[in-house]
Amino acid sequence: MPENPTFAPKIQVFEPHRASLPPLIPYLKEFWSRRAFAIELSRFADKAEYLDSKFGKVWLVLNPLLLAMIYFLLVTVIRGGAAKTQGLTTLAHILIGLFTFYFAQTCISAGAGSITAGGRLILNQAFPRTLLPFSSTISAFFQFLPTIPVYIAVIVIGKFFYPKTQIPGFTWNYLWIPLIIACVGITGFGLSLIFATMNVYFRDTNKLLAYATRIWLYASPVLWLPEMLHGWHRWVLYINPLGPVLATTSNVWIKGHGPTSAELIGMILWALISILAGGYFFISRERDFAVRI
Numbered sequence: 001m002p003e004n005p006t007f008a009p010k011i012q013v014f015e016p017h018r019a020s021l022p023p024l025i026p027y028l029k030e031f032w033s034r035r036a037f038a039i040e041l042s043r044f045a046d047k048a049e050y051l052d053s054k055f056g057k058v059w060l061v062l063n064p065l066l067l068a069m070i071y072f073l074l075v076t077v078i079r080g081g082a083a084k085t086q087g088l089t090t091l092a093h094i095l096i097g098l099f100t101f102y103f104a105q106t107c108i109s110a111g112a113g114s115i116t117a118g119g120r121l122i123l124n125q126a127f128p129r130t131l132l133p134f135s136s137t138i139s140a141f142f143q144f145l146p147t148i149p150v151y152i153a154v155i156v157i158g159k160f161f162y163p164k165t166q167i168p169g170f171t172w173n174y175l176w177i178p179l180i181i182a183c184v185g186i187t188g189f190g191l192s193l194i195f196a197t198m199n200v201y202f203r204d205t206n207k208l209l210a211y212a213t214r215i216w217l218y219a220s221p222v223l224w225l226p227e228m229l230h231g232w233h234r235w236v237l238y239i240n241p242l243g244p245v246l247a248t249t250s251n252v253w254i255k256g257h258g259p260t261s262a263e264l265i266g267m268i269l270w271a272l273i274s275i276l277a278g279g280y281f282f283i284s285r286e287r288d289f290a291v292r293i
Contacts, residue, residue, distance in 0.1 A: 038135040097222035103144040104188040110136035111192025168256030190274025193282035
């Protein structure tokens with residue numbers, strides 16, 4: 001009896017694609033129209049991450065706070081002690097620098113593993129894959145927000161006991177903070193796209209990234225002050241994707257000053273380079289992800 005062609009099995013074959021960009025305008029429109037999906041996915045990931053923890057989301061603040069205290073003790077011991085007012089300034093610098101750096105680190109590390117972790121979703125649904133690292137960036141942002149009140153509380157309490165500290169009160173330069181946070185988030189999202197793509201082809205990327213970000217922390221102006229670099233050594237600050245924005249963070253939060261023109265150009269330029277390079281590297285290869293996962 002001949003087979004009925006109506007009921008012939010349909011076989012779908014996945015093959016590697018050459019790196020090429022899809023039509024960008026329809027892609028970006030679909031990405032924006034599905035932003036609610038990324039927000040809900042980030043909320044679900046946050047609940048799942050702290051479901052079995054007794055302290056829950058308290059660890060979002062407790063972990064970097066304890067690390068800041070350890071680094072503060074380490075830095076003060078290396079310096080041979082410091083005045084009480086200077087010690088509070090050092091603590092404030094390490095605290096806000098570490099909170100900001102952790103925001104970028106969470107964007108990158110969580111985004112790097114988002115594609116391999118969402119393998120079933122990628123194989124069963126058609127959607128812009130950039131939504132997965134984007135949801136990780138949203139999660140990192142909401143994890144960063146609770147650290148700001150903690151930082152303010154530490155400084156207010158510190159200034160109460162040491163009123164002679166050089167940390168200023170409210171200044172209009174604090175209006176730079178939304179731009180700083182936006183630049184950190186955009187830079188972290190752009191870099192997460194690069195590492196997420198690399199992790200698809202080389203699965204050890206996420207493990208190596210943990211060590212790379214630790215070295216990156218020591219090379220960034222978190223445990224040391226930006227003004228410690230002079231002359232041509234200042235280039236060390238600007239070749240670091242987070243260098244200008246962390247230097248601006250220190251200027252605004254610790255000194256009450258606005259960013260210098262070089263820091264402002266540097267942090268905006270790194271945000272643009274990261275998002276454009278990361279977007280091209282990721283989007284041009286995302287059709288190949290279903291084959292590689």
